[in-house]
Amino acid sequence: MGGVNTVERERVPKQDRSRATRQRLLQAAVACLADHGWAGSTVLVVAERAGVSRGAAQHHFPTREDLFTAAVEYVAEERSTALRALFPHGAADRRAVVAALVDLYTGPLFRAALHLWVAASNEEQLRPRVTELEARVGRETHRIAVDLLRADERRPGVRETVQGLLDMARGLGLANLLTDDAARRERVVAQWAALLEETLG
Template structure:
């Protein structure tokens, strides 16, 4: 009984945190790192600046939590969508296509602004470096899982990592112009290359 009154407040706090994380990614993707202050994110989320600072004492805390949270959300979506796919022809292409969608969406764009800012800003670099390796490991694991391959098989690890690097490159190529037509051809062809090279 004594726990009950706390629940709604915890829910509200969690909802506030989530709104801030989503707003941080949106703002980074839309206006870049320099223009994305905690105050800007709080305004976008419809949260008071004080509440934002209660959840995230520094900009770097907010950004790191935002990219981590959004990556978890996106990878969970991919896992769910992939689970609904039939096996056989077309499955690999659907997976590579979903992956390319993640890397051309606002989450990758936000991460890109953060990575580039971190490359010339030392305290941010340390924080983002550990985030990057965590995010990279999660994406790698999710891709192995949905492709239904085992990285202990020689070559599988490098094949899958190369595909993740390609997806990152496709994201970069889509930054300034709509690259979707070229991307679709590459996804189609590389899904075929993957099917040929991955052991089934």
């Protein structure tokens, strides 16, 4: 009986350590991609940043493509959870929702995802994985936006208006990569909030 308990005690910390290592690698991969782009982000660079050996990194993620697509997916999921947590009882203020959605496209994750998209446009082995990942993340973001905006997509033009909001938010994110676009972004957010009130009722 005592032997079983010892095995259990040893196994759980090992699983916890493995999970923690994986999480550190994913977070380091996103940070590397955001800071150095695809060309400067290798498995070795990520492993060093995460404080683990290259062998440990390759145990969790056998290829570079595995690591970076998993990293962007992981942070996208974290971001979706955080977005929903901002409005746990639904959103009373659509402007606050628009601002939160726009903020999704102005941080390190967006920069990392952008580098991944650019790399995928040139790397044949990466393109199908990134295309599929982007479609999945896009659907989830759209679903969250519809929920938080209390949008009824059965009404004409509503789906396109929500999609237009997300496309606009992505465009603002691109503009923000080169200059601090906060002042213009605030005016655009206000305009889109007014447009949504008019369209969604």
